[in-house]
Amino acid sequence: MLQVDINVPGSEARSYSIRIASGLLDSILDQISRDLPAKALFIVTDVNLVRSGILDRLHPAADIPRFIIDPPGEISKHMGTVTSILEAMEQANLGRDCAVIALGGGTVGDIAAFAASVFKRGVPVAQIPTTTLAQADSAIGGKTGVDSTISKNAYGTFWHPAAVFMDVDCLQTLDQRQYRAGLVESIKHGMIADQGLFSYIEQRLDAILACDPTAMTHLAYSNCRIKGRIVEQDPDEKNLRRVLNYGHTIGHAVEAASRYQLLHGEAVAIGLVAAGMIEVTLGLGQDGRLERLEELLHRIGMPTRISPYATAQQVMELLAYDKKAIDRKPRFVLTTRLGQVYCSAGQWAVEVDRKVVEEVIKRLL
Known part of the structure; x- marks a missing residue:
């Protein structure tokens, strides 16, 4: 397992680790229970993760309350979904000693973290990104957001995760369009910060497109190092x-x-x-x-x-x-x-x- 530590300046509570491996999913809940000081958990995911079986692999029992976003994707990324999640958390009698688990792609991560940041004035969130986009970018750095009727990510907060867990095996459940589109953020990181990463993607593209675990673990690790280094210097996007x-x-x-x-x-x-x-x-x-x-x-x-x-x-x-x-x-x-x-x-x-x-x-x- 590879690990990248993000040290957010000015607050030990906002520093966290990103763990990256193949076959990590089955042990994540045990690690969350050890790492997070939470007495209760709440899972936010979407219907795609239910259909793919990933939610059952994370936790097959129904003893942890959950909210399933349906329909999945950008169409549900609005304040109405956030309100529904917050009300579901209240109906589950959760307090400030709970933690939210965001299981899914960038939309799930953005919505779940936004909800966590405002529930009872803020509870921890653990990110479990399951898409190429989320593992490269959106699960790292603490930006949350939902869309308005006019523009994308119009409303949001900065709410750094308490932990991030990346199992590259989850990427095998994606359809080809979603899988390939998510690789663009990795290309972007090469363009702005690491010409070696850009060359790696050019040279190893066949393995990357085949979702080779070794290639994807290296790709996720490189992305986390690049974005983590930038976030540490400017966590609140001032410049x-x-x-x-x-x-x-x-x-x-x-x-x-x-x-x-x-x-x-x-x-x-x-x-x-x-x-x-x-x-x-x-x-x-x-x-x-x-x-x-x-x-x-x-x-x-x-x-x-x-x-x-x-x-x-x-x-x-x-x-x-x-x-x-x-x-x-x-x-x-x-x-x-x-x-x-x-x-x-x-x-x-x-x-x-x-x-x-x-x-x-x-x-x-």
Whole structure:
């Protein structure tokens, strides 16, 4: 088993360990019982984890109260679901001495952690991510969120998990579209922080697409080290942590404009290409990395163009709602070379001339 320790500055209670292995699922509840000072547990998962048998593998008995999100996915990522979870926790007579277990992908993790952060003014949450997306990104770092009717992740909190457990065997239950889309966050980490990881994905893609346990354990460990290092320096996303939003400015806008027909990773793939095109336009991207990126995205079957999922007007309008925007002007994370993010005047997310953004979006249609 591999382990990555995240040490959040200023609070020992916000530091935690990420454990990564194949075949870990059967022993997780015992580890949670040892590690968390909780007298009661509450499981939040979705119907996909019930159908796949993963929930039964974690805990087949019905003695732990649970909430099953149905329908699964982004369509349920709203305040109504959070309210239902909180009321279910109250009906189970849980108090501040309980802990929430988030079993599932990024949507489950975001919703469950949000609910944990506000229940009785905050109870611990243990994350058990079961998708390529969640194991690469969303289960790490303490960001929670749900969507509004206008934009993605409009409401949320910072609530670091008490523990994270990653069993790469869970990834074998995913359908190919979801599995492949989740790999985009790993590609993003290589783009912003580790050219060795980017090369590893290029070279070992066949093993990664086959869900080889050794390759996926290495991939998860690399992702956790990269994101953990950034989160430790900027846990509340004041500046540096914004580099993790590389590709997400336009990606989130395209995702919302598509009415979530696109999976998150698919939309981010388009956003990564958009960021690369902006870099080329600004003279930051002349080393061939955009071509390497597009080739890799095509190899895993990701879309790289906005059409037919959204119009240029829709994307431009939604950019104003991006969380990095100032005075409704979006900020972009850009790279100067593979593994290195551009920093201007101490800022890791920078304003880009609107005409440049419009031109890139038109080229992506």
